[in-house]
Amino acid sequence: xxxxxxxxxxxxxxxxxxxxxxxxxxxxxxxxxxxxxxxxxxxxxxxxxxxxxxxxxxxxxxxxxxxxxxxxxxxxxxxxxxxxxxxxxxxxxxxxxxxxxxxxxxxxxxxxxxxxxxxxxxxxxxxxxxxxxxxxxxxxxxxxxxxxxxxxxxxxxxxxxxxxxxxxxxxxxxxxxxxxxxxxxxxxxxxxxxxxxxxxxxxxxxxxxxxxxxxxxxxxxxxxxxxxxxxxxxxxxxxxxxxxxxxxxxxxxxxxxxxxxxxxxxxxxxxxxxxxxxxxxxxxxxxxxxxxxxxxxxxxxxxxxxxxxxxxxxxxxxxxxxxxxxxxxxxxxxxxxxxxxxxxxxxxxxxxxxxxxxxxxxxxxxxxxxxxxxxxxxxxxxxxxxxxxxxxxxxxxxxxxxxx
Amino acid sequence: xxxxxxxxxxxxxxxxxxxxxxxxxxxxxxxxxxxxxxxxxxxxxxxxxxxxxxxxxxxxxxxxxxxxxxxxxxxxxxxxxxxxxxxxxxxxxxxxxxxxxxxxxxxxxxxxxxxxxxxxxxxxxxxxxxxxxxxxxxxxxxxxxxxxxxxxxxxxxxxxxxxxxxxxxxxxxxxxxxxxxxxxxxxxxxxxxxxxxxxxxxxxxxxxxxxxxxxxxxxxxxxxxxxxxxxxxxxxxxxxxxxxxxxxxxxxxxxxxxxxxxxxxxxxxxxxxxxxxxxxxxxxxxxxxxxxxxxxxxxxxxxxxxxxxxxxxxxxxxxxxxxxxxxxxxxxxxxxxxxxxxxxxxxxxxxxxxxxxxxxxxxxxxxxxxxxxxxxxxxxxxxxxxxxxxxxxxxxxxxxxxxx
Numbered sequence: 001x002x003x004x005x006x007x008x009x010x011x012x013x014x015x016x017x018x019x020x021x022x023x024x025x026x027x028x029x030x031x032x033x034x035x036x037x038x039x040x041x042x043x044x045x046x047x048x049x050x051x052x053x054x055x056x057x058x059x060x061x062x063x064x065x066x067x068x069x070x071x072x073x074x075x076x077x078x079x080x081x082x083x084x085x086x087x088x089x090x091x092x093x094x095x096x097x098x099x100x101x102x103x104x105x106x107x108x109x110x111x112x113x114x115x116x117x118x119x120x121x122x123x124x125x126x127x128x129x130x131x132x133x134x135x136x137x138x139x140x141x142x143x144x145x146x147x148x149x150x151x152x153x154x155x156x157x158x159x160x161x162x163x164x165x166x167x168x169x170x171x172x173x174x175x176x177x178x179x180x181x182x183x184x185x186x187x188x189x190x191x192x193x194x195x196x197x198x199x200x201x202x203x204x205x206x207x208x209x210x211x212x213x214x215x216x217x218x219x220x221x222x223x224x225x226x227x228x229x230x231x232x233x234x235x236x237x238x239x240x241x242x243x244x245x246x247x248x249x250x251x252x253x254x255x256x257x258x259x260x261x262x263x264x265x266x267x268x269x270x271x272x273x274x275x276x277x278x279x280x281x282x283x284x285x286x287x288x289x290x291x292x293x294x295x296x297x298x299x300x301x302x303x304x305x306x307x308x309x310x311x312x313x314x315x316x317x318x319x320x321x322x323x324x325x326x327x328x329x330x331x332x333x334x335x336x337x338x339x340x341x342x343x344x345x346x347x348x349x350x351x352x353x354x355x356x357x358x359x360x361x362x363x364x365x366x367x368x369x370x371x372x373x374x375x376x377x378x379x380x381x382x383x384x385x386x387x388x389x390x391x392x393x394x395x396x397x398x399x400x401x402x403x404x
Numbered sequence: 405x406x407x408x409x410x411x412x413x414x415x416x417x418x419x420x421x422x423x424x425x426x427x428x429x430x431x432x433x434x435x436x437x438x439x440x441x442x443x444x445x446x447x448x449x450x451x452x453x454x455x456x457x458x459x460x461x462x463x464x465x466x467x468x469x470x471x472x473x474x475x476x477x478x479x480x481x482x483x484x485x486x487x488x489x490x491x492x493x494x495x496x497x498x499x500x501x502x503x504x505x506x507x508x509x510x511x512x513x514x515x516x517x518x519x520x521x522x523x524x525x526x527x528x529x530x531x532x533x534x535x536x537x538x539x540x541x542x543x544x545x546x547x548x549x550x551x552x553x554x555x556x557x558x559x560x561x562x563x564x565x566x567x568x569x570x571x572x573x574x575x576x577x578x579x580x581x582x583x584x585x586x587x588x589x590x591x592x593x594x595x596x597x598x599x600x601x602x603x604x605x606x607x608x609x610x611x612x613x614x615x616x617x618x619x620x621x622x623x624x625x626x627x628x629x630x631x632x633x634x635x636x637x638x639x640x641x642x643x644x645x646x647x648x649x650x651x652x653x654x655x656x657x658x659x660x661x662x663x664x665x666x667x668x669x670x671x672x673x674x675x676x677x678x679x680x681x682x683x684x685x686x687x688x689x690x691x692x693x694x695x696x697x698x699x700x701x702x703x704x705x706x707x708x709x710x711x712x713x714x715x716x717x718x719x720x721x722x723x724x725x726x727x728x729x730x731x732x733x734x735x736x737x738x739x740x741x742x743x744x745x746x747x748x749x750x751x752x753x754x755x756x757x758x759x760x761x762x763x764x765x766x767x768x769x770x771x772x773x774x775x776x777x778x779x780x781x782x783x784x785x786x787x788x789x790x791x792x793x794x795x796x797x798x799x800x801x802x803x804x805x806x807x808x
Contacts, residue, residue: 030599031629034618045601048773050608085634085657086595088606104595104705106606145772153777160803161622162776164614165707169773171609173599191490191508195434195577197449202492202510204454205575210568214438218565225435230489253489301508303569368549369452369573372566373557399564403807 006277006284008383009312009346015274016288016313019295023179023247023321030167033159035220035404036177037322038167042153045171047143052107056138059098059120060111063133075129079122083108098127107139114138146170156323158404178322181221184246185212186238188228188253188263189301207303207369208252215310219318220404221248230254235266243270243294247321250314253301263298267291279345279383283309304372308348311378315402329401333358335379335394340387350375351396358396360388376400410681410688412787413716413750419678420692420717423699427583427651427725434571437563439624439808440581441726442571446557449575451547456511460542463502463524464515467537479533483526487512502531511543518542550574560727562808582726585625588650589616590642592632592657592667593705611707611773612656619714623722624808625652634658639670647674647698651725654718657705667702671695683749683787687713708776712752715782719806733805737762739783739798744791754779755800762800764792780804 007015025039054060061077069075081091082100093099093110100122101107101114112135119131146152152170153163159175167175185208192206199205209225216223224246228238235254242249254263264287267273271291276298278286282305287298297314299306319326336359341347350371351360360379361371380395381388388394411419429443458464465481473479485495486504497503497514504526505511505518516539523535550556556574557567563579571579589612596610603609613629620627628650632642639658646653658667668691671677675695680702682690686709691702701718703710723730740763745751754775755764764783765775781802785792792798 030614031617033614034621046603046609050603051606053606085593086606086608104593104608145774152774159618161615161618162708162711162773162779164618165611165711165773166777168599168611168614169609169707171599171601171603189489189508195572195575197575199450199454199575202455202457202490204490204508205450205573207569207572210434210437210572211565213435214563214565214568217438303573304566307566307569369566369569370549370556373570375566400807403804 006279009278009280012275012278020320023181025176026179027174027176030164030173030175033164033175036159037324038157039176041151041155042167042170044146044148044150044152047148048146048169049140049142051142053140054101054103054105054114055140056114056116057103058114058116059127060101060107060114061098063113063135066129066133069129069132071130077127079125079127158324181247181318181321183216183221183223183248184242185223185225186228186251188230190230208306211307219315220322221318230262232262232266235262239266239270243292249296252299252306267296281345281347303369328397330395330397332393333396335388335392338390341381343386344383346383347381349379351377351379353377353396410683413682413684416679416682420721424724427585429580430583431578431580434568434577434579437568437579440563441560441728443580445555445559446571446574448550448552448554448556451552452550452573453544453546455546457544458505458507458509458518459544460518460520461507462518462520463531464505464511464518465502467517467539470533470537473533473536475534481531483529483531562728585651585722585725587620587625587627587652588646589627589629590632590655592634594634612710615711623719624726625722634666636666636670639666643670643674647696653700656703656710671700685749685751707773732801734799734801736797737800739792739796742794745785747790748787750787751785753783755781755783757781757800
């Protein structure tokens with residue numbers, strides 16, 4: 001049997017980190033790899049460019065043939081061949097000769113520069129040259145960007161568009177990536193109904209199902225939502241199936257601190273409850289446990305508390321499962337209002353921040369969704385502070401910083 | 405027939421903005437609405453809370469019964485009923501009475517406060533009260549968060565997790581959102597092959613297909629990639645199908661400035677070329693046209709130039725189609741290197757920035773993917789500057805600011 005005991009946010013983070021799981025990998029097509037995380041580094045199979053190539057549409061020639069050429073004193077060459085993109089030529093460019101060449105095409109033997117079309121005049125295979133070139137001008141040399149065998153990308157990157165181009169150029173059409181965690185969200189509450197214009201009696205609209213699905217998606221994981229009545233038997237049956245089917249389980253509701261509630265009791269019966277109760281506001285009745293080696297995050301049923309607890313404890317865990325080393329990015333702002341707190345508790349106040357200041361949106365209930373909608377940041381009051389004064393600098397976390 | 409003429413980035417932006425299209429809307433389930441853009445504002449169909457409810461697990465009572473109570477001097481009440489979540493009770497709480505109540509349950513008549521379980525001791529329907537309560541303590545009042553008829557969300561928001569909770573609570577299970585643009589990416593080039601360990605002759609790996617698919621996805625749009633050989637007939641056939649099937653067409657390659665190239669010529673023949681050539685580096689041979697009222701963005705085939713042109717001209721267009729009012733977020737950094745440029749041209753230099761400085765990653769080719777991979781920002785040299793000196797402040801765009 002577990003003991004419900006308020007612990008600090010830091011201690012809770014430590015316990016959760018000690019139970020961090022990592023996803024196995026899978027091999028996917030490169031075209032599906034945007035924002036996935038690669039397991040291995042990449043070694044290029046090719047030099048890039050793979051050959052000396054033209055950086056312009058123009059004419060390949062010997063640069064010394066152009067010395068002194070200008071619009072008023074053009075040089076004259078004979079065009080002996082042409083090379084389009086994807087083509088090559090076996091001719092060798094000699095003195096007095098040029099080869100018409102497309103951007104990206106291989107420089108023919110004998111040539112050491114390319115003159116841009118704009119500085120030429122072509123007629124009947126005769127070419128007037130109206131500029132002076134240096135050796136190498138408009139030539140991209142083999143291996144200039146990458147040499148075969150170079151490491152071109154580290155492991156464990158959240159792959160960006162340009163990283164995919166790099167992987168492709170290195171020769172790879174598939175990528176080994178961390179699997180996305182499959183998350184089962186179990187929303188509890190007999191009082192919950194789906195959105196409707198006609199609410200009856202003590203029913204409440206189930207908004208957590210939408211918030212948590214979106215939060216899980218924002219953490220690069222997959223989500224399924226299950227609804228469960230506040231009933232121990234039903235809860236145990238659903239938990240039993242969930243630990244088989246999902247990599248992570250999140251519950252909302254049923255975590256009251258004062259005595260064991262249905263969710264916490266079921267997790268305790270089926271596995272181990274490692275955390276129940278954190279000195280945090282909102283979200284004090286947070287729980288964390290393990291059933292059959294699967295982590296179970298037990299969030300408050302209050303919509304805003306559920307969201308705050310997800311942002312503090314769950315997001316980071318889901319990202320680390322994919323080897324994304326996320327940490328909260330705390331920045332500083334000046335508070336426009338006094339906010340009281342108590343020593344030993346960490347507060348996450350919904351607030352609106354600009355580049356300099358932050359305006360706490362104060363309200364008493366942890367169920368107040370409207371304040372969350374008006375917010376773009378949390379004002380964080382750490383456990384060693386009794387509050388923030390008006391005009392005092394404080395730590396904040398911008399919601400934008402959650403974006404991977 | 406169009407005239408190829410170098411115009412400024414600003415002028416190009418203006419021409420593109422004049423041809424901005426907006427997507428029609430569609431109605432989707434709320435559970436799929438994360439990061440979609442709502443067409444209408446939302447008016448709440450309900451007050452929230454919908455009734456006076458308990459904010460804690462505890463006992464509903466008359467607060468005046470608790471005056472002076474403490475652990476050393478407890479008050480004594482009789483428990484006359486209990487109300488679980490989703491339940492209600494018809495009892496009226498009188499003097500000397502209390503009703504056991506769950507978080508979220510409706511406050512019974514006669515009661516005006518809820519004492520937390522922690523401050524009580526219950527045995528055989530008798531309750532000891534060990535704290536003094538004010539009227540309203542631990543009660544969330546009807547309409548405290550939202551009143552029926554309140555506007556709870558503006559139109560044209562990129563919906564966040566908390567916004568979905570708000571919409572659900574307002575009574576709505578569906579949302580009218582802007583459709584995601586369907587983008588056809590036509591990659592041209594006879595020399596292009598898919599990623600392979602065995603490159604032959606003048607072939608080049610087609611990396612643009614991956615980059616552009618990811619870039620389009622990062623702009624909240626859908627993408628299909630088509631490969632086309634550098635051949636006017638093939639290009640016209642593909643363009644013809646594409647303008648039927650897609651909302652936006654992006655091409656790469658075939659846009660050489662010096663004379664009409666296959667892509668630009670085809671667009672000119674089938675519709676109108678409004679831009680061909682922009683004073684920008686990289687990406688000078690950028691084109692923009694309209695065929696059958698569908699915008700066609702013609703990007704350079706060089707991987708890095710294609711990406712820069714997408715970031716400058718296409719991203720914003722795709723977002724605005726969904727009514728997302730994106731603008732480049734230019735911030736200031738001190739350059740650690742001198743970077744030359746020329747008056748009248750805007751340069752987008754790949755660079756690595758931290759909170760204070762930016763290090764330009766200089767290289768000569770516009771095809772150098774490696775510099776793009778090492779970058780996290782563009783250093784922007786505006787058209788009215790001849791370059792940036794070492795130690796000089798300059799405008800930059802962080803890649804992170806592209807995240808919606």
